[in-house]
Amino acid sequence: MLATDAARAVASIWQARERIELEAAALFDGLAGQLADIGAPRALVTMAREAGDDERAHAVMCRAIVDELGVELPPLPPPDAAPLGPAGLDKRQRALYAAVAISCVTETLSAALLLAMNDRAQPGRIRDTVHHILRDEISHSRLGWALLAAERERGGEGALTWLSAHLEPMLAEAVSADVEPMFESRAERPDYSAHGVLRREQVGSVVREAIEQVIAPGLREHGIDPAAALRFAARYG
Numbered sequence: 001m002l003a004t005d006a007a008r009a010v011a012s013i014w015q016a017r018e019r020i021e022l023e024a025a026a027l028f029d030g031l032a033g034q035l036a037d038i039g040a041p042r043a044l045v046t047m048a049r050e051a052g053d054d055e056r057a058h059a060v061m062c063r064a065i066v067d068e069l070g071v072e073l074p075p076l077p078p079p080d081a082a083p084l085g086p087a088g089l090d091k092r093q094r095a096l097y098a099a100v101a102i103s104c105v106t107e108t109l110s111a112a113l114l115l116a117m118n119d120r121a122q123p124g125r126i127r128d129t130v131h132h133i134l135r136d137e138i139s140h141s142r143l144g145w146a147l148l149a150a151e152r153e154r155g156g157e158g159a160l161t162w163l164s165a166h167l168e169p170m171l172a173e174a175v176s177a178d179v180e181p182m183f184e185s186r187a188e189r190p191d192y193s194a195h196g197v198l199r200r201e202q203v204g205s206v207v208r209e210a211i212e213q214v215i216a217p218g219l220r221e222h223g224i225d226p227a228a229a230l231r232f233a234a235r236y237g
């Protein structure tokens, strides 16, 4: 059992994750609608819907950790689901932008982070939760790559090149919304990685490697120049 201060510090990080999961649920719900709207393969629309349900289940699991820590935190308000991406994209581009941002980028970064958490978490509810969420996030990341493959099939070799100009802000947004709230940034704090809380120095290399080894090669394979993503990654680790 953690002392009160430690329990509060750990609970606040798990509440941040609960909020991230609720936001992810809203984003996948929105993506399912966008994909249906552009006539994407029906299997991918279903994957997006199911991902939304998974994210809601993840939020419940995060809240169960907060409760088990004995810390009382008020329920979170529903997330605001502002559409992703810059103005000026057409409907089809907006759906593709959202799929890359939510699925290829955010879910991949999230899975990499969870893998690092999984390595350090002590057995029990926290490790079981990390393990469960990790398994789902890996499958959520496949949706985006499958959509890019379908889009290239439809539009030809150069169909996705326009996305390369959007990679830098997309990654910056993903890291600030989904990675930064998940680690302890105060160096004077004890190490709570047994409770699923990574430290800043444990996170940089995770972000860098996920971009260099998974996201950039995946983008390149679909005809999207990953140079801006690699420049972004070089700031970390």
Ligand SMILES: [Fe+2]
Pocket: 021, 024, 054, 055, 058, 133, 136, 137
């Ligand atoms: Fe999730």
Ligand SMILES: [Fe+2]
Pocket: 024, 051, 055, 107, 136, 137, 140
């Ligand atoms: Fe997910």
